[in-house]
Amino acid sequence: MSSSLKTKKPVAAFDLDGTLFNSMSVSYDAIRLGFENFWKAMGVDGEIPDWSTARKLIGLPSHEFYPALLPDEYKDRSEILHRHVSEMERLHLAEGRGRTFHGVHTTLETLIKMGYELRCLSNASWHYFDSIMKECRLGQFFAVSEWLGEDLTRSKPDVLAKWARQAGKDNIFYVGDRLGDVRAAHAVGIEVVAVSYGYGDKEELQEADAVIDQFPTLLRVLTSRARRVFKSASGIVDSRGCRKEIFYSGITGSDISEREKFADEIAHELYLRGKTASVAGFREVSTVRERIPETHSGHIVLIYDLPDDTESAGIHVDMIIESPEG
Known part of the structure; x- marks a missing residue:
C-alpha cells in the first residue's frame, strides 16, 4: 500500500x-462460479443470487459484501465464498476479460x-x-x-x-x-x-x-469557468448558512460569442447538478435583469469578473443568493 x-x-x-x-464482464461470472464452488464445498445445493441482487451490493467492502449474499446460516463462512470468487476474478482478468x-x-x-x-x-x-x-x-x-x-x-x-x-x-x-x-x-x-x-x-x-x-x-x-463561480458561491452559501438556492441575474461582456459560451457553461453546470436553465434567458441579459427586485433586501449580491479565452473584455456575472432568515 x-x-x-x-x-x-x-x-x-x-x-x-x-x-x-x-467489471461487469468479470464480476457476475466470478460470483456465479464462486458460488457454485462454495456450495460444492459446503456439500449442499444452495441458491446463487441473481445479478440484480449482487449489483446493488457492489462497492461495499468485502467483509460486508459477501455476508450480504449468503443465507443467515452461512454468513459466518463468507470468507470461504470470498476466496472462491477471488480465484475466479483473477482467472477472468488474466484472460483479458x-x-x-x-x-x-x-x-x-x-x-x-x-x-x-x-x-x-x-x-x-x-x-x-x-x-x-x-x-x-x-x-x-x-x-x-x-x-x-x-x-x-x-x-x-x-x-x-x-x-x-x-x-x-x-x-x-x-x-x-x-x-x-x-x-x-x-x-x-x-x-x-x-x-x-x-x-x-x-x-x-x-x-x-x-x-x-x-x-x-x-x-x-x-476546466469550466462556471464551475469556479459555483464553487465560490457555494462556499459563501455554506459559510453564511444560506439556503442552497442560487439565482443568476445576468451575464454581460463586450463579446457576444463569449457571453453565449459562458451561458452554455452555466447551463451545463446546472445540468450536472440535476437542474435546468433557460439558456436564452442568460444570453439576453435585459430579460433576466427585469426579474430582479428593485431592492436587494434579504439577499446577498455577488459579482464575478472572469477573463475570457480571447483576453477581451471578459465576462461579468451578477449572482443573487437568498440570505438566511431572521
Missing part, C-alpha cells in the same frame, strides 16, 4: 469498480498533464486491485493507491480525510459511482463527482456536486 506526504499539486482521487474499471470505461486512459493522461496528482481508493482486496492495475495498465497513472479489502480499522472517509490533510480540502476531489462514495467525500468536506454509468442508480447520486455520463466529461467539469 503506497503512501504520500503533503503535496502542493491538486489531487484527483478515484474509486475503481464502476468508475474506472468496467476486464475493461476500463471509454476514455479512461486518455483522460487520466490529460489530468496529469494539467498538473494533477492522481490517487486511487477502493474497497477491493489487494489481489483484485493489483490484478486490475496490471491487466488494464492503470497503475502507471497513480502516485498513491489505497485498497481497503478486509481492513476493518479504516474506511473511505478515513483515507479521504488523510488525503485532504495532505493536499488541502480545496485542492482535492473524489470521483465515484455509488452513494457511499458521495457520502464518504462529503463526510470530510471535499467535492465529489459521480459517474452515472457505473453500479449506482441516478437517484442515489443526487447528493454529488456533479454527475457525468461519460468519463471524459470530467475534463469539461474541471
